Amino acid sequence: MTTTQPQTEAPTPPGAPRGRAPLTWRQRLGRWDVKLSPYLYISPFWIVFALVGLFPIVYTAVISFQDWDLVRNTGTFTGFDNFAFVLQDREFWLSLRNTFSIFVLSSLPQIIVATFIAAMLDKNIRAKTFWRMGVLLPYVVAPVAVALIFSNMFGDKYGLINSLLNDLGLDSIRWHVDVIPSHFAIATMVNFRWTGYNALILLAAMQAIPRDLYEAAAIDGAGTMRRFFSVTLPQIRPTMIFVIITSTIGGLQIFDEPRMYDTNGRGGSNHQWETITLYLYNMGWGEFNFGRAAAVAWILFLIIVAFGLLNFAVTRRFIASDTAAKPKKPKKVTK
Amino acid sequence: MSLSRRKTTLGFAAGAATLAIALAGCGSSSEPESSDSAAAGGSMDEPVTLTLATFNQFGYSADSEGGADYAYDLIAEYQELHPNVTIVYNVADTSNTARENFFTKLGPGGLADVEAIEVDWLPEAMQYSDLLADLTNPELDGNWLQWKVDAATDADGRLIGYGTDIGPESICYNVDAIEAAGMDASRDAMSAAIDGDWDNFFDLAKQYSDATGKGFYEENAAVLQAMIGQLEAPYEDPATDEIIALDNPEVKDIYDTLTAASDAGLSAGLQQWGDDWAAGMANGDFAAMPCPSWMLGVIEGNAPDGNWDIANAFPNGGGNWGGSYLTVPAGGENVEAAAELAAWLTAPEQQAKAFENVGAFPSSEEAAASDAVTSYTRAFFNDAPAGEIYSERAAAVTVAPYKGPHYFEVNDAMVNALRRVDEGTMSAEESWKQFESDVNAIG
Numbered sequence: 001m002t003t004t005q006p007q008t009e010a011p012t013p014p015g016a017p018r019g020r021a022p023l024t025w026r027q028r029l030g031r032w033d034v035k036l037s038p039y040l041y042i043s044p045f046w047i048v049f050a051l052v053g054l055f056p057i058v059y060t061a062v063i064s065f066q067d068w069d070l071v072r073n074t075g076t077f078t079g080f081d082n083f084a085f086v087l088q089d090r091e092f093w094l095s096l097r098n099t100f101s102i103f104v105l106s107s108l109p110q111i112i113v114a115t116f117i118a119a120m121l122d123k124n125i126r127a128k129t130f131w132r133m134g135v136l137l138p139y140v141v142a143p144v145a146v147a148l149i150f151s152n153m154f155g156d157k158y159g160l161i162n163s164l165l166n167d168l169g170l171d172s173i174r175w176h177v178d179v180i181p182s183h184f185a186i187a188t189m190v191n192f193r194w195t196g197y198n199a200l201i202l203l204a205a206m207q208a209i210p211r212d213l214y215e216a217a218a219i220d221g222a223g224t225m226r227r228f229f230s231v232t233l234p235q236i237r238p239t240m241i242f243v244i245i246t247s248t249i250g251g252l253q254i255f256d257e258p259r260m261y262d263t264n265g266r267g268g269s270n271h272q273w274e275t276i277t278l279y280l281y282n283m284g285w286g287e288f289n290f291g292r293a294a295a296v297a298w299i300l301f302l303i304i305v306a307f308g309l310l311n312f313a314v315t316r317r318f319i320a321s322d323t324a325a326k327p328k329k330p331k332k333v334t335k
Numbered sequence: 336m337s338l339s340r341r342k343t344t345l346g347f348a349a350g351a352a353t354l355a356i357a358l359a360g361c362g363s364s365s366e367p368e369s370s371d372s373a374a375a376g377g378s379m380d381e382p383v384t385l386t387l388a389t390f391n392q393f394g395y396s397a398d399s400e401g402g403a404d405y406a407y408d409l410i411a412e413y414q415e416l417h418p419n420v421t422i423v424y425n426v427a428d429t430s431n432t433a434r435e436n437f438f439t440k441l442g443p444g445g446l447a448d449v450e451a452i453e454v455d456w457l458p459e460a461m462q463y464s465d466l467l468a469d470l471t472n473p474e475l476d477g478n479w480l481q482w483k484v485d486a487a488t489d490a491d492g493r494l495i496g497y498g499t500d501i502g503p504e505s506i507c508y509n510v511d512a513i514e515a516a517g518m519d520a521s522r523d524a525m526s527a528a529i530d531g532d533w534d535n536f537f538d539l540a541k542q543y544s545d546a547t548g549k550g551f552y553e554e555n556a557a558v559l560q561a562m563i564g565q566l567e568a569p570y571e572d573p574a575t576d577e578i579i580a581l582d583n584p585e586v587k588d589i590y591d592t593l594t595a596a597s598d599a600g601l602s603a604g605l606q607q608w609g610d611d612w613a614a615g616m617a618n619g620d621f622a623a624m625p626c627p628s629w630m631l632g633v634i635e636g637n638a639p640d641g642n643w644d645i646a647n648a649f650p651n652g653g654g655n656w657g658g659s660y661l662t663v664p665a666g667g668e669n670v671e672a673a674a675e676l677a678a679w680l681t682a683p684e685q686q687a688k689a690f691e692n693v694g695a696f697p698s699s700e701e702a703a704a705s706d707a708v709t710s711y712t713r714a715f716f717n718d719a720p721a722g723e724i725y726s727e728r729a730a731a732v733t734v735a736p737y738k739g740p741h742y743f744e745v746n747d748a749m750v751n752a753l754r755r756v757d758e759g760t761m762s763a764e765e766s767w768k769q770f771e772s773d774v775n776a777i778g
Contacts, residue, residue, distance in 0.1 A: 071442040072442050090772070090776075091776075157614065157615065157620075158615075174758070176606075177759075262606065266747065270761070285434075285435060287777070288740075
């Protein structure tokens with residue numbers, strides 16, 4: 001842009017210093033246009049984010065240091081008391097355990113199955129669109145409706161699954177009493193809803209893989225499995241990281257499913273399936289202790305950030321180790 | 336909250352015409368004059384728009400509440416009586432939605448002129464009674480049962496809400512199940528058998544369980560609700576709001592009684608409102624349940640082929656479960672006119688009409704004694720004279736337990752403690768220890 005400047009079109013005031021002729025209004029506008037417009041165009045997002053994202057986060061931090069009265073909108077400063085209480089609360093650690101347990105039981109199988117489904121949908125099958133839309137269907141169902149359907153299946157006494165087990169001569173599973181079964185049931189609801197969604201995202205990534213890579217691999221004698229692990233997985237790595245990060249964030253924030261899992265929505269008589277978000281909600285709206293709830297929110301925020309970063313690092317290293325590892329090897333050799 | 340009627344959704348509401356009665360001498364006849372003398376609020380001349388917010392079905396207007404056909408439209412009626420008043424009526428889908436909205440806006444403002452609240456969150460609202468208009472009005476004395484009024488009167492003697500409906504409790508029982516145990520299942524016999532103290536009730540339960548090997552009642556938490564509801568101050572000291580649940584021998588007694596009952600198999604251990612509970616009701620997994628007036632519809636819905644009846648008795652006298660109030664936020668623009676509307680809607684005459692509309696049992700003795708209520712029978716329950724039974728049950732209630740700011744937290748902890756024993760995840764002693772540490776963490 002600097003090249004155009006010397007040839008000033010607009011009249012320069014006589015006696016203006018040489019070398020750097022002052023810019024005309026139009027020129028300045030033009031300059032600003034180039035320099036500032038991109039920021040202007042992305043500003044709506046950032047303004048909205050500042051209002052509904054950043055401000056609440058900061059405000060929550062302020063509240064978390066106070067004994068907060070939601071109704072009167074006032075509080076007294078209590079320092080780290082809220083955090084100390086939460087970190088010493090047995091319920092908090094139980095809910096943390098539950099959150100991670102449900103997260104592992106949902107995200108892990110979910111991503112594996114989603115990748116498999118995506119790989120299958122990527123093949124030449126008949127009625128492609130039908131199958132692709134089909135896997136997305138559960139996503140369209142509202143979580144509350146999902147919970148209603150599944151609570152019918154996971155009833156302790158009259159549930160579908162236990163009836164089947166009894167018919168087979170097996171004991172009933174106490175879905176609402178024992179810890180792991182309750183986590184399994186909730187993870188099933190989550191998986192039901194999100195597997196298809198993730199599969200479609202991964203499918204989109206797979207479709208973008210150049211077909212000649214597969215052809216070349218096939219000519220080199222790579223079988224189906226080999227092609228999947230050495231071509232498909234490395235190629236969808238960025239998308240895979242995206243899917244893993246989003247499902248981590250989502251998984252750590254599971255709320256609807258455990259809340260709808262029984263009719264009290266408090267996570268069980270012994271906090272068997274109370275997740276952190278449920279703990280947060282109960283703390284706020286159940287006990288009206290918004291200072292502590294804000295502290296929980298911040299702790300959860302930090303956990304998610306830490307876990308997201310960890311995940312990012314791990315996935316970068318392990319997924320598609322082929323492409324990631326190869327450039328390193330020659331370096332080592334040269335040493 | 337566990338026992339709250341989050342799921343039940345019957346709103347109980349009712350209006351009350353006392354204003355009209357007190358002022359005009361006889362209800363419906365002479366309206367126009369009444370407004371001036373009454374609360375002096377929305378006088379005839381100035382047009383005023385009032386907003387009214389309730390939840391579920393209070394029985395005020397079928398249009399807004401999405402109910403079937405109501406016999407009366409109280410909103411339209413009030414507007415006819417007060418041509419200057421326009422009512423905007425909003426109905427939240429659940430009590431929980433209404434609760435969050437209420438407390439979010441109570442401080443900063445933005446609530447309706449008249450806001451309905453449920454007894455489940457009345458204790459929380461009482462913490463902010465200064466933000467609600469004092470509705471004390473000597474002319475309205477006697478419009479509501481005394482315990483209903485007491486519960487909504489704060490320490491300074493300010494009345495923050497007019498009672499709409501209540502949930503007087505009886506015992507509903509499964510006729511076939513009782514007969515299967517070889518007991519006399521006629522209404523009179525069961526009423527006589529239940530009439531007595533709690534020991535008597537548990538003896539009856541034992542008799543049934545011994546004969547059938549099944550639990551007599553649904554779960555301990557349901558009975559807890561009834562037993563705690565008969566104590567003056569179960570969990571908190573009314574003077575200081577200090578939590579006394581752990582030191583209150585009555586609470587420990589109830590806990591011991593219930594856990595012993597659990598060990599004896601008297602509780603079916605089906606958590607209220609759960610799918611198993613609903614199925615258990617239809618399948619005869621338990622024979623009897625504490626049964627507030629609004630529970631009739633729940634039983635009918637869950638066990639449509641069942642053979643149920645209502646005993647005109649409740650252990651240890653009476654009990655109440657549920658009910659609502661109409662409040663007037665003090666920050667509103669039309670406080671006086673709003674108070675007048677709330678008073679009219681909760682006056683005996685309107686309460687009776689709301690009962691006819693949706694079965695909201697009136698908190699007014701006068702309305703409970705009206706023909707509309709007393710003549711009410713319920714075909715599903717072998718034509719039981721439900722109106723008469725519940726009028727008597729309401730009159731038998733003498734105590735409204737003190738519920739301070741931590742009432743529901745403590746109660747939740749107690750419910751969980753009982754459920755742990757019912758489920759067998761902990762012994763009674765272990766579970767009580769857990770209850771102790773849960774309660775100590777509150778505050």
